[in-house]
Amino acid sequence: MLEKNNIKMIEEIKNVIISSRQKVAYEVNTAMINAYWNVGRIIVENEQNGNIKAEYGKQIIRELSKELRNVLGTGFSVSNLFNMRKFYITYPKFQTVSGKLSWSHYCELLSIENEDERNFYEKECINSNWSVRELKRQLETSLFERLLLSDGKNNKEKVYKLSKEGQILSKPDDILKEPYVFEFLDIKEQKPILERDLERKLVKHMEDFLLELGKGFMFVGTQQRITLGNTHYYVDMVFYNKILKCYVLIDLKIGGMKPEYAGQMNMYLNYYNAEVNDEYDNKPIGIILCKNKKEVAMEYALGGLENNVFASTYTYYIPNKEQLISEVEKVLDESK
Numbered sequence: 001m002l003e004k005n006n007i008k009m010i011e012e013i014k015n016v017i018i019s020s021r022q023k024v025a026y027e028v029n030t031a032m033i034n035a036y037w038n039v040g041r042i043i044v045e046n047e048q049n050g051n052i053k054a055e056y057g058k059q060i061i062r063e064l065s066k067e068l069r070n071v072l073g074t075g076f077s078v079s080n081l082f083n084m085r086k087f088y089i090t091y092p093k094f095q096t097v098s099g100k101l102s103w104s105h106y107c108e109l110l111s112i113e114n115e116d117e118r119n120f121y122e123k124e125c126i127n128s129n130w131s132v133r134e135l136k137r138q139l140e141t142s143l144f145e146r147l148l149l150s151d152g153k154n155n156k157e158k159v160y161k162l163s164k165e166g167q168i169l170s171k172p173d174d175i176l177k178e179p180y181v182f183e184f185l186d187i188k189e190q191k192p193i194l195e196r197d198l199e200r201k202l203v204k205h206m207e208d209f210l211l212e213l214g215k216g217f218m219f220v221g222t223q224q225r226i227t228l229g230n231t232h233y234y235v236d237m238v239f240y241n242k243i244l245k246c247y248v249l250i251d252l253k254i255g256g257m258k259p260e261y262a263g264q265m266n267m268y269l270n271y272y273n274a275e276v277n278d279e280y281d282n283k284p285i286g287i288i289l290c291k292n293k294k295e296v297a298m299e300y301a302l303g304g305l306e307n308n309v310f311a312s313t314y315t316y317y318i319p320n321k322e323q324l325i326s327e328v329e330k331v332l333d334e335s336k
Contacts, residue, residue, distance in 0.1 A: 199252055233268070286308060289313070
C-alpha cells in the first residue's frame with residue numbers, strides 16, 4: 001500500500017505531465033491554425049484582394065492543391081484551401097481567432113454566413129467546450145434560432161447578447177428553447193408513444209438529452225415521488241442546474257398544453273421549495289414539455305403564478321431552418 005507522501009507525489013507528477021501535454025497540444029493547435037490563416041492570406045493577396053474572376057480563382061486553387069499535396073502531403077485538398085481562404089476573409093485579424101478551437105471547429109463555423117449566428121456558436125464552443133460532433137448537432141438543430149424563439153418579444157436585444165456573449169444563464173427563462181429537439185430518439189413523428197416510453201427513451205439517451213437541455217444540467221432521477229397528505233404524485237424527470245443553483249422539474253406530455261398542467265407543476269414547485277431545497281438553492285424551475293401549445297391558452301394558464309413555471313414544445317425531427325428563421329424575423333419585426 002502506498003504511503004501518503006508517495007500518493008501526494010504521484011498526484012503532483014500526474015498534474016505536471018497532464019498540464020504539460022495540454023500546453024503542448026494547445027501550442028500545436030494554435031500554430032496549425034496560424035499556418036492555415038496565413039495560407040488563406042497568401043491566396044487572397046495573390047488574388048489581388050479578391051478582384052480576380054471567380055472561375056480563374058477556382059482554377060488557381062485547384063492547381064495549388066495539386067502542387068501542395070505533391071510537396072506537403074494530405075491536408076491541402078481543394079475544399080480545405082477554399083476554407084483557408086474563407087478563414088482569412090472571415091477573420092482578417094488573427095488575434096480574433098481562438099486557440100481553444102480546432103481547425104475542424106472553424107471549418108464548421110465557416111459554413112455559417114450570418115455573423116451574429118457564427119459569433120454565437122463560436123462563443124458556445126469555447127464556453128461549453130463543445131466537441132466538433134456537438135457543434136454539428138447544435139447547428140443541425142438550429143439552436144441559435146430556437147433560443148431566439150424561446151422568450152418572445154425582446155429578441156433584437158437577445159440577438160446582440162447571444163452573438164457577443166453566447167448563452168448566459170442568469171435567470172430561469174434563459175434555459176428555455178423553442179422547440180426542444182429529440183431527433184436522437186429516432187421516433188417517427190406520426191408514431192404514437194406513451195409518456196412513460198418517451199421518458200425511458202430520454203433516460204436511455206441521457207448524454208444527448210443533457211446536451212439538448214443545455215449547459216449546467218445534472219440528472220437527478222425519474223418519477224420522483226411527492227407525498228401530500230395520503231396522496232402520492234410523481235415528477236417525470238428532475239435535474240439540477242449548477243449554474244442557476246436550482247432544481248429543474250420536467251413534466252412530459254404527449255398531447256397539447258392544458259391549464260391543469262400548470263397548476264400541477266406549480267404544486268410540485270411549492271413542495272420542492274419547502275421540502276427539498278437547501279438554504280443555498282434558488283427557487284426551482286418547472287418546464288412542461290408538450291407536443292403543441294396555444295399562446296393564448298398559455299398566457300392565461302401560466303399568468304399570475306409566483307413560481308417559475310414554463311411550457312415549451314418538443315419535436316422528434318430536426319426543424320426546418322428556413323421556417324425557424326422566418327419565425328425569428330417575424331418576432332424581430334414585431335419588436336421594432
